[in-house]
Amino acid sequence: MAVGASAVAVSHGDAAVKHSWVSVPEGWVDVGAPPADYTIDLKIGLKQGGFEDLISVLHEISDPFHTKYGQHLSKREVEEFAAPHESTHAAVNGWLLANGVDISSVHYSQAKDWLALSVPVSTVEYMLSASYRTYQHGSTGEQVVRTLSYSLPRELHAHIDLVHPTTMFDRMKAMRATYMLDAALPATGTIEGSTVKGPAGQDIPLSCNTTVTPACLQALYRTAGYTPQAADKGNKIGVAGWSKYGRGLLPCPYYVNFADLQSFFTQFRPDAVGTNVTVVSVDGGLNDQSLPGVEADLDVQYTEGLTYPTPNYYYSTPGTAPTINDSVTPPQRDEPYLDWLSYILTLPDDELPQAFTTSYGGDEQTFPYEWAVRVCGMFAQLSARGSSVMFSSGDGGVGAGTCQTNDGTNRTIFQPVFPATCPYITGVGATYQIAPEKGVYFSQGGFSRYFERPVWQAAAVPPFLAKLGSTYAGLYYPAGRAVPDVSAQGYGFQVVVAGEVESVGGTSASSPTFASIVALLNDYRIANGRPSLGWLNPLLYTIGVSGFTDILLGNNPGCGTPGFNATEGWDAITGLGTPDFVKLKELFGSI
Template sequence: MLMMRSFIFLLCVISGYAGASLLRLESSLDLSQWNQGHEANAHQLLQVSIALTIQNADLGVETLLRISDPASPNCGQYLSAEDVAHMFKPKPNAVSDVIKWLGESGIDQSHVKFSYGGDRLSLNLSVQEATLFLETTFYHQTHQETGQEQITCQYYHIPESLVRSIDYILAASPVPTHQQIPRQQVVLNNKVTALAPLPPKCLTQTTLVCLRKLYGIPDDVLPHPNNSFGIFEPSWISWLPDDLDRFFDKMQKNLVGHRPKVDAVNGGYLQRNQTGWMFNQEPNLDFEYAMALTSPQEVINVQVGSYEQVGNLDDMLAAFDKYYCGSINPGDKKYPDFYPPGCNATACDCGSSSPPKVLSISWGWTEAGFTSNHLQRQCLEFLKLGLMGTTVIVSVSDHGTASGRGSFCIDDRTGNATGGRFSPTFPSSCPWVTSVGGTQMPQPTDLRTLAATTNETAFRKELSKQILSSGGGFSNVFLAPPYQVPNVALYKDIEKDHLDEIQDRFNSTGRGYPDVAVRADDYMIVSNGEWKPVSGTSASNPVFASIITLINSERMHAGKGPVGFINPVLYSSPYILNDVVTGANQGCGVDQAFRATRGWDAVTGLGSPDYELMRQLFINLP
């Protein structure tokens, strides 16, 4: 399931019901920003992955909610990877039925490989073979903004009798485009500012001291040897050693000379040849603050991908869980220049890494850019991590109710627009991650009132004639999970008149996000040798992840396990967070879209963290 490839890819998703003969299905991949070119070369190599419909998805949800419920006797009783794989076996006869179809289609079954969990088949085909197999045509396409290339089909055929056995089919062409990388969410303020003497003016800039004071974050928590904290970064996105040291020299002197522990997945390429915000700003921000806030906790850099091929979340998930992998033997393949799922030119990592107890992901994608089946399956992998005791923390976008590069909104006529229906982001819209929005401090005009102003407001900032605001809203794919239904219902009741005015813009039954919020404005970082203020929810994310990491260490020293999936605890005990009741996000032509109010809201979630209240609650859980 190559969810986040930033190289050439093909995506086709299966949906429908059993019947007779062949069924023509339209690809749900959003192609509105792509220019179609010539037909793909018949000899272009594709890797076809057939995801089988798995069993017990409902049981997985039920189990996760039970072991995450603070009132349940099963709270904290996590599953092993083997137990999780056994729970999600494919439907009976799915494998044999698909294998029979492949044989009848003239495909050499000796080239078919199975994932460890048995829920995915993969095989290597040329475009010519895939064209005959799926009865379709593949075209080269070029993205209008980025120049990124892809090969895709607009339709394909499968036997109607297999619709209940196949979740989706995906094929990918491994052409490297390492210059095309996902756009970071953090936004650079080009104004270079010298760091103010400590203590800084915490209402005009964010520093380590400000965060500790604002949220009560301690600086003396002893790490536990079984604790772990990881941050995802794709290849080519790399921190700079000198930048870390300059930041630590001013902010956390004991860390000078210290580096993240690199967990190299599929090469784990740390580039040092090119500098600039596009390559260095996000990881510098992540590791400067995460390492300093959790010091002396070791922080893991989950660096995914090689020089030739940028990594993605799928590669990371495959490294964490061998049952998620496809074939992993690069020596046993039909085409010498093709690398199977989880592999590239330098490595093939499948089940090679242990998932950290806390995983921070400051990256996001447009939910509308992928099919519902595909997103549901990807989201299920985060549920599996929760079942095994990992807390997955994901930032929302900085485009308010829009998403992705270019502030994508949904227009039924053109597919995308600067106005239209709101466009949620993924994976922050997945119900099984903890989604982090942004806040900022209010800016009174009377400087004498600055010291007395402590309440946060929703993040909203104008920069270079562009308005940035915390992402938030309701998913178009995922329903509201049980743990948040009462909170969301209260929000809709409080904001009924306003929400009625924009009801055609969002899915009122969807999963609401974010879950929590953290300050997002004007973080002082060192990047490319200079102190700079940067803003965005990808700054908020590692801060919240650091807080959970510290709480995990305190629990472990008390003889307990990690907190795992924390959303049910947060929603059942919102008093442990600072309610944010002012501000709003904007986007898609709406100046005030979702407004902050008492309780949960679709811009700041349940509010910002109060470390001591959170610690007291979590330390007393089983």
Template sequence: MLKALSLLLLVGTTRGEFTVLERRDSPPSGFSRVGPSPSDTVLNLRLAALTQNNISGLHDTVYEVSTPGNSRYSQYLSKEKVEAFVAPSKETLNGVNAWLKTNNLTSSPITAAGDWIAVSLTVSQANALLAAGFSTFQNTESNQTVHRTLSYSIPAALRTGINMTKLSTVTNRSSPTTSISSDCPDNWTPTCIQALYGVPSTPATPAANAFGVCGFNNEFADEKDLTAFLETYRPDIASNTTFSLISIDDGINNQLPSGAEENPTIGLQYALGLATGIPVAFISTGTGSTDSIDVFTAFLDEPNYLLSLAQPPQTVVQTFDSVGFKFESSFTPQLAESICHLLYAQLAARGVSYIVNGGDFGACNPFSSTGCRAWDVAIGGHLWGRLFQHFYDKVVSEYLNAIDATDASPFNISRRAVPDISALAHSPLIFQGQTVSGQSGTVFSATIFASMIALLNNERIAAGKSSLGFLNPLIYQNPGAFNDFATGWDPVTGFGSPSYAKLREICQKI
């Protein structure tokens, strides 16, 4: 039988003693060991972090092209120029291929730059190659079985580091900034949200602009529900307005009632209900299961596919919510950073605004243990690794000083602080033919803000300008574009809720 496995291997050359690369004392929560994996089971390994040519150059470029006022602002890179930053050296490729050849194995690239490769091999080959002990583990809730190892090794000389991060944005409830209906506080419909944040309702004239809404694990939104949502809450636009499909890893949109899920439903209904006139694409990434490694594979394959496009969507919102963070908690820091530092950094260099909801648990999220949020805008609330801190270190330090935070505080004061901003997280939707009122979640917040960015990107492109790309430098330079609930940044609402008019004014000047 064929089983998929994704491993992070940090590799360089082939000589020297073997060293343990990753090890954990016990399986992730919810999994128990059944016994050794059958020796003839086929594993598909993802080998990552082949030494890139110039990662620091990529990161420097991202900040230069994303920071208003910089001479390189908005001069985003082509697909080929981004790939040149991350392509591994010939020495690295030769070393890895020699190591595999010694074990009668070959690899194939899974990225255009060749910095991620795939190797198919049996459990017995993997145990020998990696000094590992692959076993069958069973999920206690779903009874699903997977083949994993708690420890693996590579030649010591093959080990090199990869430091990568990702950018985030957060969302919560916010107070009104304009005159709105008295009914709105009980029912934050698209019309109420437009009034609250000043979002235009007149259909935009589409430029070369697209808005991507992500779904994972074969989740999708029911088109009949979308039609009913538009008929109910946006009767001023055509109810047959719909979305296109981008399928990754055989991601589906088969419209079977059992496959529809709330998060992509929220994402698509509010993207189409708020970003009026902007073409929306549903990015469906299928994995077939929700164990942590398969979630990692989805998080790897989605940005890789977007990077392969000559023109990826300029605005992308990720709808994967707290369940995703639960499985993400079993990622090692190397796995998380390999995706964040490299793949999402490349999207930023291409001018993509990638917006992530921070999850419903905020800084008290009981699931997440990794420190990975830096190349997207985060809407929610956690304190993560402060890996690219120069654009927000001042405001976060001011907050920590104000509350007299120390190393004994119930959060890690050295890590990346989120949220960046906040927005409503409480609105109605139509799901499985029923109106669901009072639904809450930061997926609402992220989609609201992403819809505003999609509209602003469209205006800029129509005016002959670039998209906004990596948003955090702009946000932290312009806290006045947000309606704050306290003085300065705070870990509940960030800088506060966005004002479309103020953001538009800033975007017209840069």
């Protein structure tokens, strides 16, 4: 629709709650009202007119048995599906006008499905029947201005998916279990000789059993000897990173350090010395070279180390910053997935990476349901354009901490991590050792309570549930989307940080590793005139199963339980298993 279409008056009365919390989310404390002149940068997600049709098309182009497989959509086509109906714009414009908002001050996304405006907090409170307060997190010192409840006129519930910032308390965290060398998990058993045999009979240095380098991963997952051919044909890999602010309002160092990258290449990938990652600032994201970050260094050193000379892009997006700004403090940034996705979806088709990895997330229950569903839909839009999106599955086993519900009942339940639970994302769990490879204790897995089990998991997941029987009944939702989908090594990664080698562990290591394998598969396909793989999950759970090494050992304790066990077939600690590049290249190379 034309944004300037005539507005329809919407009554402020007859409001109904859109979302609310029964109490202040765990870890946050009310520290008072925001200043009277505080301005909120409001984002409103409008109902997308053709979203269901987009999902239908996405399933067709991602089904390896469908005639439309691989026919990814263009940016323009995705935006046409996302565009709201004219009636939605008319209703929302009427509501804004009724609340004294100058329509000319509203900014729209390219698909016109998001609108943004700066509004005084008093106006927002009236519009949303809300009461905004300043909340501070006890362990980090982060401050956010939020409300515990907001409402919309009933008529607008059919036109607005969510309003932000409202009830979203951002606690996005990097998925990193530890990065201390002396915390490395010990290898079990005694192994003779200087090499061990991998699952395909390949020789792998014995040191890889506890100390992981690019060469170890190349040998284990059989990418050794493959030379990327499509670096000049558009193949790319992207890493999403966020800078956060902690206690004392100091930035947590999640920045890529170029000197560390060159030192890493010198030690572990000499032929790549002189190559660099391209850092892209999203909405003012920084990359301070005086603040090298373990997470950022890990991500780019291993994506570069495994995919060289494939172009690598690191997207630096601000995380949550202090609420009250001053001359030395950056402006507040709200939940960054929205900022990052909004930016990525504007990229021209020839600039969009075909594989992404992200090592961040949080307990699914801490995200408002409507918010999680809308953001998951944005990942679907990205997938429809031919990008494969990988996320770490989490580092809490079946759940860290008390594992209590936040709905006021304080029941104990297992805690899967979002966004990994989004069906349009490939969740990556973690393994360790190579003789044999095992699921590592922190590898988070389980079942979503927000998203139902997709059809492509219909064959893989029920056998696992059958083996589980009544064990943990009531602690998880067996009909939910199951995670992780796959796994990769996640412990003992040698990373250069501030010039020194540290040993890093977590699904933070697994996701960039698996994403790098996907980037190499895309390289092979693109070099041979085929499209990128795009949304992976329907492919992985069908013809892809035989391209994975099934992991049969390990469990992921949490919530006062031993957690789930690795077992034959899909399991909720290692998914389908770990990749065999040679087999996957044969399976995926010609479809």
